[in-house]
Amino acid sequence: MDYPTITTVAISLVCGVLSLLFVPYIASRPEKPGSRGLLMTIVGLSLWSFSVAALALSGAYWSRLASMVVFFLGMAFGGVGYFVLAGEYSGVLTVSRRTIGPFVLPVIAVQLLALTDRYHGLVWGGEMPGNVDVASPGPVFFGYVLVIVIVAAIGFALIVREVLIDDGVRRLQGIVLLGAGLPPLLLGALGAFVFPGLSFPIAPATVLVSVFFYAWALFRIDLLQLGLVGRHHTVEAIDDGIVTLDLDDRVVDSNPAARRIAGVDDVTGLSVREFFADVPAVRSQFDGPEPTAEVSTELTIGDRHYDLDVDTISRHARPTGKLLVLRDITPLKRRERALTEREAELDLLRQVLSRVLRHNIRNELSVIRGYAETIANDPDSDTETLARAIVDRSDDLTRTSEKAATIERLVASDTTAGRTELRPLLTSIVERYRRRYPTVEFVLDCPDDCAVVVADTLSFAFENLVENAAEHSRLSSNQ
Structure with missing residues (x-):
């Protein structure tokens, strides 16, 4: 075995092991x-490396044929895998059985043709199937390599696109992935279509370069730790409408949320006025003879509220287009409306409580003052009875103050509605006030199965109604 062969085998085995x-x-x-x-x-690179080492050591027909079958598998795993990796990196591809399925049957078919090549010569095209020195491989070989190269090249192009529009660590990740994919891609294309047999002598070097870049991606820039979430996927997934315009206000791109707001499916060649033909609120921003380059305003579209922003896109200080963003602020507007209504309720409550307290306190204090003056000015008055009346009136004032504080606390609190069985609630309230007012007759008329969806303050409201009714009934019976 000569020195170049030993070197090829050694480097191939090392690359195969490193990949694993x-x-x-x-x-x-x-x-x-x-x-x-x-x-x-990674599995494809490993299979490719081991197959190159096996081919360098093999001389018999069947061992060389087996090595080439492994080589074909390595190409399939490497090329398709790189395409899948690029698709996930750019966010345009979701890995599933449907994604991988179309590649499975062709790969199996080529392996079967390779194993039976001695009967038809479609793969190797020579008297020695599997001989790497064959100058004219068969059509299946060329077709197989061409498809794998095209698939990998598509993945390469997807990563190039992301590198051009990304920055920071994502751009660095993309550059490293390009560095890992370029050597095998060039080797496969040149070795199959330009310099037949080239791939085997220099394959170990290209695999070694790819392994280096993948190691860098995994352990230096945390490829799998930071994750591969493409901007395209992010823009497609968000709920805000995003539309890119050129300098003539033609739609260049849009995400699903924008198309849903505009009510359109196909945006090819549409102007922004045609795109938003059914949305006058947006179209009006561009209806003037010289549309404003930058806009920021609030719009109402149907039952939704949006914050419209139109900003100029510049590159190297030169405007290249516009970015239109429709941010859904409906929840925010609902919250603002709820806060406004809440503030109005609290203001009304303050007014009611102020008037009620002033009225009740003035009346009760007038009565208390009258009793006190009677005690002070009339020595023959029933002091004990008057004093008890003063205590009762003072207790009424205390209860009024406590109720006012409770009402204010309940209204100010952010209560939520819930399902409440009405009869058990009313029964407990009535029983409590029966014990407090034994001389008053209570009648409860409520269906056994009666559920309502109300806030927790319902109990307090019923308690006040029952108490007021019981108190007036007691006073009436005493007169």
Whole structure:
């Protein structure tokens, strides 16, 4: 075995083992976006490396054929895995059986054709199927490699797009993923279509570069720890309407929330006025002869409220378009309306309590003053009876003050409505006041099954009604 062969085998085996060392770390994080695509890619690199080492050591037909089958599997795992990884990175792809399914049957079919190539010659195209020196591989070989290269190239393009629009750590993640995917992609394309057989001598070097970049992504920039949540996915998922316009106010892009607000499905070639044809509140912002470049206003669309912002998009200090954002502020407006109504209720309560207290206190104090003057000016008065009357009136004033404080506390509190069975509640209230007013007759007329949805203050309201009725009944019977 010559020195170049030994070097190729050694580097290939090292790369294959190094790739497998990443598998437990990635497999332990299946919930992280990108983990499944990255796992497929790493397994593909490992299979590719081991197949190159096996081909360098193999001379017999069947061993070389088996090595090439493994090589094909490595290409499939690596190319499709990189596409899946890129799709999750950019947010345009959700990994599922439907995503991976279309690739399974073609890969199996190619493996079967490779194993039976001696009968049809569609894969290797020569007398020695599996011979890496064959100058004219068969059509299936070219077709298979072409598809894998195209799939991986699509993934590469998705990452390039994200790198161009991202910044910070996400841009660095994208650059590292491009560095990991470019060597195998170029090697596969050049080795199959430009320089046949090139991929095997230099495959270990390209795998080594990819392994280095993946190690950097995993352990230096926390690829799976920070996660891969693409801006595209974020914009698609949010509830705010986002529309991108060019300098002529034509719609370039929009998210589902914006299309839902505008009531349109296809935005191709539409102007902003056509896009919001059914939303006059938005269209009016652009109806002038010279639409304002930047707008910030509140709009009402149907039963929803939105905060409209139109800002200029600039690149290198030159305007390139506009960004229109419709932020749904309906919950905020409802909260504001509720607070306004609450404030009005509290103000009314303060007025009522003030008038009631002034009236009750003035009346009770007048009576107390009269009793006290009688005691002071009339030596023959029934002092004991008058003093007891003064105590009773003072107790009434105390209870009035306590009720006022309770009412104010209940109205000021943020109570929530709940289901209440009415008969048990009324029964407990009536029984309590029967004991307090034994001379008063109480009659409860309420269905056994009567549920209402009210706030917790209902009990206090009924207690006051029953108490007032009982007190007036007692006073009437005593006269």
